[in-house]
Amino acid sequence: xxxxxPYLLASLLVVLGATVARAxxxxxxxxxxxxxxxxxxxxxxxxxxxxxWKAQTGETVTINQSHGGSGAQARSVIEGxxxxxxxLALAYDIDAISSKGKLLASDWAKAFxxxxxxxxxxxxxVVRKGNPKAIHDWGDLVRPGVAVITANPKTGGGARWNFxxxxxxxxxASHGDDxxxxxxxxxxxxxxxxLDSGARGSTTTFTERGIGDVLIAWExxxxxxxxxxxxxxxxxxxRWSILAEPPVxxxxxxAKKHGTTKLAHEYLAYLYSPEAQLLECEQGYRPxxxxxxxKCKTHxxxxxxxxxxxxxxxxxxxxxxxxxxxxxxxxYQPSK
Amino acid sequence: xxxxxxxxxALALGTTVSIVTLLVLIPLAVVVLTAxxxxxxxxxxxxxxxxxxxxFRLTFVASLAAASVDLIAGTFVAxxxxxxxxxxxxxxxxxxxxxxxxxxxxxxxxxxTLYAPTGSxxxxxxxxxxxxxxxxxxxxxxxxxxxxxxxxxxxQPVLAAMPSHFEEAAASLGASRAATLAxxxxxxxxxxxxxxxxxxxxxxxxxxxxxxxxxxxxPLRTEIAPLLIVTRLEEYDYQGAAAIATVxxxxxxLALVAINTIQxxxxxxxxx
Numbered sequence: 001x002x003x004x005x006p007y008l009l010a011s012l013l014v015v016l017g018a019t020v021a022r023a024x025x026x027x028x029x030x031x032x033x034x035x036x037x038x039x040x041x042x043x044x045x046x047x048x049x050x051x052x053w054k055a056q057t058g059e060t061v062t063i064n065q066s067h068g069g070s071g072a073q074a075r076s077v078i079e080g081x082x083x084x085x086x087x088l089a090l091a092y093d094i095d096a097i098s099s100k101g102k103l104l105a106s107d108w109a110k111a112f113x114x115x116x117x118x119x120x121x122x123x124x125x126v127v128r129k130g131n132p133k134a135i136h137d138w139g140d141l142v143r144p145g146v147a148v149i150t151a152n153p154k155t156g157g158g159a160r161w162n163f164x165x166x167x168x169x170x171x172x173a174s175h176g177d178d179x180x181x182x183x184x185x186x187x188x189x190x191x192x193x194x195l196d197s198g199a200r201g202s203t204t205t206f207t208e209r210g211i212g213d214v215l216i217a218w219e220x221x222x223x224x225x226x227x228x229x230x231x232x233x234x235x236x237x238x239r240w241s242i243l244a245e246p247p248v249x250x251x252x253x254x255a256k257k258h259g260t261t262k263l264a265h266e267y268l269a270y271l272y273s274p275e276a277q278l279l280e281c282e283q284g285y286r287p288x289x290x291x292x293x294x295k296c297k298t299h300x301x302x303x304x305x306x307x308x309x310x311x312x313x314x315x316x317x318x319x320x321x322x323x324x325x326x327x328x329x330x331x332y333q334p335s336k
Numbered sequence: 337x338x339x340x341x342x343x344x345x346a347l348a349l350g351t352t353v354s355i356v357t358l359l360v361l362i363p364l365a366v367v368v369l370t371a372x373x374x375x376x377x378x379x380x381x382x383x384x385x386x387x388x389x390x391x392f393r394l395t396f397v398a399s400l401a402a403a404s405v406d407l408i409a410g411t412f413v414a415x416x417x418x419x420x421x422x423x424x425x426x427x428x429x430x431x432x433x434x435x436x437x438x439x440x441x442x443x444x445x446x447x448x449t450l451y452a453p454t455g456s457x458x459x460x461x462x463x464x465x466x467x468x469x470x471x472x473x474x475x476x477x478x479x480x481x482x483x484x485x486x487x488x489x490x491x492q493p494v495l496a497a498m499p500s501h502f503e504e505a506a507a508s509l510g511a512s513r514a515a516t517l518a519x520x521x522x523x524x525x526x527x528x529x530x531x532x533x534x535x536x537x538x539x540x541x542x543x544x545x546x547x548x549x550x551x552x553x554x555p556l557r558t559e560i561a562p563l564l565i566v567t568r569l570e571e572y573d574y575q576g577a578a579a580i581a582t583v584x585x586x587x588x589x590l591a592l593v594a595i596n597t598i599q600x601x602x603x604x605x606x607x608x
Contacts, residue, residue, distance in 0.1 A: 071572075195552065324381065
């Protein structure tokens with residue numbers, strides 16, 4: 001067994017070498033770990049920010065992006081993906097990086113204005129051309145014969161917003177009756193023929209496979225879909241929906257290690273600047289700065305939005321609706 | 337110890353052990369260790385909830401069904417590839433490996449596009465009342481697809497090495513074709529066929545990528561056990577995920593060990 005040693009040593013050296021090589025490339029590179037639909041947004045924003053940073057400091061900055069399901073991305077960061085900043089779909093996932101990964105303070109949401117959400121979005125309905133099933137609001141989704149496409153809220157961040165938007169409708173339509181809200185979402189999910197694991201999967205099922213009469217989607221995804229397939233789909237803005245606030249945060253421990261704290265902070269703070277807000281608006285996200293609405297070509301319908309605070313924040317909502325045995329699981333209990 | 341006739345025993349063995357340890361044993365140990373942190377009630381909840389039971393049932397039944405079909409189809413295809421020469425045989429031979437080479441997500445998306453109720457194959461099948469896309473049948477189809485190369489590739493070399501004069505001798509001694517197949521060919525191929533079955537089964541038990549696109553992922557109906565693992569991870573429930581993974585691992589391992597044991601028995605019986 002003595003002879004095993006050189007081989008173990010050799011592989012150890014390879015691993016070590018790779019680690020050192022990574023640590024060397026610090027200072028003016030930044031890693032932004034984000035969720036799926038923001039790929040186009042951050043590609044555009046990174047170019048804008050690089051110009052801004054160059055003008056301010058004279059430094060050239062390279063920003064790397066990583067995209068995937070919000071929860072999976074948070075897990076990667078917890079397990080050692082050295083993100084300087086995270087821009088995810090739900091506060092719950094950044095909370096996990098704080099509580100399980102101990103990589104940033106638990107009050108991270110206070111670091112930037114508006115709960116550290118520089119832009120917002122909401123949940124809307126997408127129907128096929130001409131709206132053949134006459135879908136105008138949430139209530140139409142539980143009609144028999146209407147096939148609804150949404151992802152599994154247990155595996156997708158966007159899908160959790162979808163569920164809560166539907167539940168919020170159920171509550172408001174019944175003047176706050178929890179039992180009726182539950183009956184509503186139960187009926188709605190009975191009309192779901194396919195539960196994809198993430199929001200992009202649902203969009204594919206609806207557009208490429210032609211399954212379903214209505215897709216529950218992020219507003220920015222819906223806008224993107226109607227731009228990509230002009231004339232094929234229509235967006236139906238429901239009377240009530242939910243205010244989705246995708247949060248951003250500096251991963252303190254990693255940024256300090258890379259010496260990028262100042263850069264990371266500016267990268268996120270600049271998301272609130274008028275130029276960036278206009279860009280976010282163009283990309284289909286609702287900017288916080290209302291003054292840019294007039295200049296941006298995206299039209300956002302006015303709709304009445306419930307906030308996550310109505311559910312007691314993400315921790316409470318997660319425990320009540322999406323934990324093991326929670327309300328979402330109860331919908332799928334075998335009928336006794 | 338007497339020096340071995342074959343040189344380099346210590347080096348070879350040492351290297352083998354370290355490779356297997358680094359690549360297989362350590363990751364497996366981490367999974368089992370993570371799961372072992374669960375309390376009994378936590379374990380019961382992770383493995384025995386109606387949803388987990390339904391997922392396990394689907395995964396095991398669909399995997400067994402897929403491996404069984406692979407066994408028959410794979411043996412047949414291997415037979416044709418070895419025993420006959422025809423135009424395009426080399427191409428066909430290479431084609432068998434495609435399920436191994438294709439990214440599983442691509443497989444899943446391709447199958448879903450074909451077999452969804454709106455897909456070209458799905459439309460035809462729906463008219464005769466056969467629903468494949470987003471049903472348990474879809475799960476079985478994806479698993480059969482990914483396991484198929486294992487069944488062919490394990491039987492093929494054994495069949496190629498098996499001289500046809502065994503079969504010719506049987507025929508010349510008056511055995512019918514069916515008897516030759518049943519008494520001579522298949523018994524000789526038995527161990528290889530079993531290995532193919534076990535490999536296809538083990539692969540199917542853990543398959544995720546290709547299935548989730550065509551299964552529809554409905555809890556209690558078309559949700560497979562590997563998807564439950566991802567679901568648990570999404571809740572940051574590493575232990576629950578590891579518990580489910582351990583069950584799948586043990587099942588795969590048992591299948592492989594059982595097949596190995598049967599093979600040794602068969603080999604001993606044949607020598608005796």
